[in-house]
Amino acid sequence: MLDFINPYYLQIGSFILINILLAVSVYVPLSSGQLSLGSAGFMGVGAYTSALLTINFDLPIMVGVVGGACVAGILGIIIGIPSLRLTGVYLAIATLGLGEVIRVIFVNWDSVTKGSIGLTGIPQIGRELLNLVRGFGFEPSMIGLKNNQFVFLMVFLLLFIIVMATIWFVVRQQNSRVGRSFSSIQMDEKAAESMGINITYFKVLSFAQGAFLAGLAGSLFAHVMGYISPSDFSYHRAVEILIFTVFGGSEVIIGSIFGAIFLTLIPEVLRFVSEYRYIIYGIMLVILMAVRPQGILDIHLLSRVKGLKRSKGGMR
């Protein structure tokens, strides 16, 4: 009984949820027309901040995660203001450079980050939660679960709640004054400015939100993995995150979510072909991008589906 609560599936589920956060962190700046490739860097900042806070100062994970996300967000504001003058591909290159600078700092700041060896012994969310519920006299065996099943289930549920809250926030924001400003800036910056929208404020806001979300994802990643090293935050990661969003469809948030789920799942599902799985993965990307350059999901597709169902909810 309850065998389906398998650590393996839940582990992948947790990575999917973290990747969704990362994909959304690219989506938000993109919704105001800014292509940011700094997610990997901000993720690293969040991860290292949170890991160092919890290891060196024995702070609760909660504080570490919030701290990590905030530090990344503040860095986002600091970087966001000067890079406002850049648009499109130039901003992409600048942020990619930023990510690499951050990674090199992790590598070289030996005394704090332990260089390329990375940080070990980061407290893990699941085990802390297990200790917490045990403090209340609750044992996983009381609901027929093994300890490690319980741990992974709790991590998954916690991440699920965080991701749902994030998506809810982003969707709400999109249908608000702020979201409308974002999309007007995306459509035409000059026109938006002449309509009285403070583009500096909104551009920095969306960029910093992206940085905050990436930092949040990074700090959660650190506490799920229990070990981080600078190689986790290289430009490979930045490109991977960008692919989630672009592949799934960058016009709608559901596209980023779908991209993250699908592209995290595929390498695992393809495990049975072992060496060939990344070849298949690559071929799939090429074909799908050739057929649907705007990404799998876009507004037209969604409204068609909606038309079929005759519902009128505003999910985008």
Added chain:
Amino acid sequence: MKVLRKASLFFSVLMLLLLTACSGESTGNEGSTTEQTDEKISAKFGVISYLTGAGAAYGEAITQGLKLAQSEINENGEVNIELVIEDSAGEAEQALSASQKLMSDDSTLAIIGPTLSTEFFAVAPEADLNGITIMGTSTTAEGIPEIGDYVFRNAIPEALAIPTAMEKAIERTGAKKVAMIYGNDDVLTQSGFDTMKKTAEEMGLEILTIETFQKGQSDYNAQLTKIKNTNPDLILASALYNEGAVIMDQARKMGIEVPFVGGNGFNSPQVIEIAGDAANGLIVATPWFGESDEQKVVEFNEKYEAAYGKRPDQFAAQAYDALYIYADALKRAGEADRELFHEALAETKDFEGLLGNFSFDEIGDVVMDVKVVEIKDGKFIEFE
């Protein structure tokens, strides 16, 4: 709120799909679980290896070494070993997922791998927590066996190899002043450098300069000019072979003729191929000396070449030995039980493997003699 409900519905459906998709796959494996026959002990070992991506050559050598050992052991007939090989693509998360997959199968007795130390640091605490023995065959970084009781390795740590090489090199050359160069963005070279620096300080050597480089760099003239100006007796280079060979080539062109002492990653026949005559004077300590004329090494070379069409490297040799160590522990454990197996493995002592006399110390680290070799006239010879 409607949005939220829709989104959560979408999510639940996807998660359900994920669960069913995965479970469908795993039931397919059920049939091949451990079968206990009367005379033979059967066991299933999980292997996590770096099979796709930039470092796939390491993973390939390791799995080939394992497979060769597996076929020999099974032919021998005392125990029957099944290997389940999973790819990690060199990424810590992938390695962790793969290890969860292996560990959630109750018939997995123990795990070999993952390939990189960065992957190993993520996977080993999880295996240790689940009480599953895990052994690294290529993880040389510091702090690996300290992770837990169930964590072992048979890869020679830098802390053992480098001091041996340095001592021998200094004994012969009488060097007093050294210059150092290392790659600071790689776990292996960084940890090798730490060991070199510590050993140099302990031996009372004067360190003239410390230079760094990054992975994939192709021009080292700036660092080498500085090193040349300090006029060292010996250069300590913690580099992987592909960068290391280029460094040696450029150093010799610049007129630096002193010997180089390298770490484990520097030890590859590729160095000679890339640097040619410039490779002469490289001194490394290695568990594996492929040119040795010992009977077992020659035989292994022949078998490996017959099976895979190329010569084995140290990763293949270490993996080959690792499976023999596992098989030996399994024989002594008497049955495929995780606890008994762990105890038997920890007691491994004076095991005569391909690489020599092998034991585990109390924390599961390697105790064995290492050989020091140097490149002379375009080939590796034993250092005297």
